[in-house]
Amino acid sequence: MPELPEVEGVVRSLQPVVAGKTIRHVEVSNTICTSINKGKACIIKGMDPETFSNRLKGTKIMDVERRSKYIYFYLEDGADEAILVNHLGMTGAWFHVHSLNEIKEEKFRKHIHVILAFEEDEFLVYADIRRFGELRLLDSIADHPPLLEIAPEPFSPGALEYFLMKSALPKYANKPVKEVIMDSHVVAGCGNIYATEALFRMKIHPNRKMARISEKRKKDLFAHIVAILQESIEAGGSSISDYRNINGEAGSMQNRLQMYGRKACPICHTNTKQMVIAGRNSVYCPHCQH
DNA sequence: CGCATCCTCCGGTTGC
């Protein structure tokens, strides 16, 4: 499941191979078309697949960037500008290939949903096993207001102040700290893996209520979140649930995780415990974390 | 209107 560092890895590997390329042809899977015809949500959001294809066709990808866990493809078609916004969900993946057979893993090859053709033998392919991902073609980010509500990038200058301000709001006071730091309105891009790790490093119990964490510890916690996200980006992300960048390369951060997925605490060797917080499984050390 | 809660999307994986 890609979080901020993994999405950053995808964007860095996409950038050199798609910037400046023109989308000559677009193909959308029958699965998407039939699902949407049945009234279900399926990857392409806010637009019917035919309009999506027609509008994408002929556009040039000017730039690619990451925002939180989203990928923004900046497009131009003459004087017109648009943004293709992608979220990888649980199992989304991009592949840059000359033939679909180059996608070696069958479970991805079986679930190809959108093909962007640059040339007759050069494709950018979106595959998504569980179809939790999304593709949204917008004239402007403001056309999808939830994107405007996302907290600043964690590495940006105002991010700490924003975190301190948001997390102090009454509506978060009685919520578990883990739920709050995983909320994209408070911290951008911090999912289950990195929230778990940051709380372990801080020795804070994931269920501790937000109001019961001092300002000083909140600052430390945020610093730990930023540090671990940065560390993970440098390690190429965590290759859990088959995450690969578009060149099929795995990251190594999973080897450096101290609590996520662990049966015992690496410090005191107590068996870890689990509890469900905001619908997500949360691992912690009952001895070290309070 | 703001907010909280519930529900939906899916198939590989896991456990029985």
Place this chain on the structure above:
DNA sequence: TGCAACCGGAGGATG
């Protein structure tokens, strides 16, 4: 071997 339960980002519907 077969089958059912499980898991989860984000947004939309509902209360």
